[in-house]
Amino acid sequence: MSEVILEIHNLHKAFGALQATQDVSLTLRQGEIHALIGPNGAGKSTLIKQIAGEIRPDSGSIVFAGQRVETWDAAARARAGLARSFQISSVMPDYTVLQNVVLAVQGAQGRSFGFFRPALSDRHLTDPAQAHIAHAGLEGREGVTAAALSHGERRKLEIAMALALQPRAFLLDEPMAGMGPEGARQLTPILSELRTSAPILLVEHDMDAVFALADRISVLVYGRIIATGSVAEIRANPEVRASYLGEEA
Amino acid sequence: MNITRETVVNSAVLALLVLVPVVAQLRGDPFTITLATKVAIFALAGVGLNLALGFGGLISFGHAAFFGIGGYVTGILASHAANYEPLFDGAFTVNGTQQMLLIWPIAIVVAGLFAVVIGALSLRTSGVFFIMLTLAFSQMIYYFAVSWPSYGGEDGLSFYTRNQFPELNMFDPLNYFWVCFTLLILAVGLSAMITRSRFGLALGGARQNPQRMASIGIRPFWLSLTIFVISAMMTALAGSLYADLNRFVSPAMLNWHMSGEIMVFVILGGNRRLLGPVAGAGLYILAEHLLGQFSDYWQFFLGLVLLAVVLFAPGGVIGILTRRRGDV
Structure with a gap:
């Protein structure tokens, strides 16, 4: 197994009664694209914001390049090499x-x-x-x-x-949002090549792109990761098919 | 270097500002020289505010505080020196001074220290709350000056002789104009340098999209605080010159009307234009004296002009003059 650059352990975040992030653990390894998928409202953006340092988790740890960063602000994490793009162009x-x-x-x-x-x-x-x-x-x-x-x-x-x-890792929040199929086709090879610069944690709704790009996929539903695995494993996972890919499969 | 239309307009504005007092001198008209000096001083205050308001996007409604602090530092130092009363007499003695070259840095540093405190507290907020906090701080200082009897309180503080500058007779109105004008040019040059620098690039980024700055590793707070302090210092220097022009300081320099006036110079002339505040201050003084002859309510008409500028020409007068055909 290649080197782990980003490691998240037992992350929790609640907004009042809403459990936005429940006991989330995931890793990002050198050279991979790890896609994070899930229905709307599953807590993907909340998770990305916690990793980037824009909101504080209630508990859990984030280890980036060997350092505990969960108390660092966004600017410090960016300077340490955590690069982020935004769902809405910013x-x-x-x-x-x-x-x-x-x-x-x-x-x-x-x-x-x-x-x-x-x-x-x-x-x-x-x-x-x-x-x-x-x-x-x-x-x-x-x-x-x-x-x-x-x-x-x-x-x-x-x-x-x-x-x-x-960067030593990219956090890309829906880089293909609103690009249309033609735009997405253009961006796919650029993203694919990007993983040689640094590994990517990719949040994306375009399933064609995710299946084309991802080395591993984690599925987030109601703030909880219900499955992590290779593209083939996720496609075959009955729980994932029921809760997320259901209508497509 | 290519010459843009703005360069031409800027040169014309400066040429006009120089020409007026020189011609007035030839015609033996010291009043007009004083008016031009006032324009240069107000323009300097505006160039200072433009750094925060225009380039930094920090809508400070409290710059009168710095203008007034510059004025009071000048008045207090000068009156102590004139009366041979030390400012502080204890383990050591601190005397007043009538040397502009000493007064200016002291005024700048004192205002800078105030700006660090006011800025650090106000910049925890943004938008309307920032405006209100800067206003509140400046009004606090205003009421303090009103109720401080040692230096004239509400009546203000007169010092009867203009402060001194080495080798130049400051009683000659044209000489004093040159001093103020030179400082204005230096401030404009400093602004130009700052806005093109790394700091200026980051500051503009923070103005346009502060949230984005953190994700490229830059904390907007320190950029904003730095420009707020530099801006306050320039306005304080203008306040010092203004006190010397009138040989008088009063709480009016600290009042929010003054903050509003400095803001008008910037917006009328062109927010974020290097020489916007110069054109704005010039027009303001011109309006005061031309419209003022016909009506006591000249500010009403100026208000209409300002309304038109804000609605139809956000680039101000400089913006109108540099607009190319076909531009919206």
């Missing part, structure tokens, strides 16, 4: 593609308190930014403001920004 709308990615590079370098040199003529920022833009398939669009990008391009910009963190 970029700086008035900034160009280049500015957005330079900003992410700068965040990764942890040096945002330079007051003297212009950021956009600093090659320590722009060279890596250009590379990440090319990697995410946005070459030639550097000067376009994010607000003017198509939906699919904005998703690619999110990936370029995540790459800029030189």
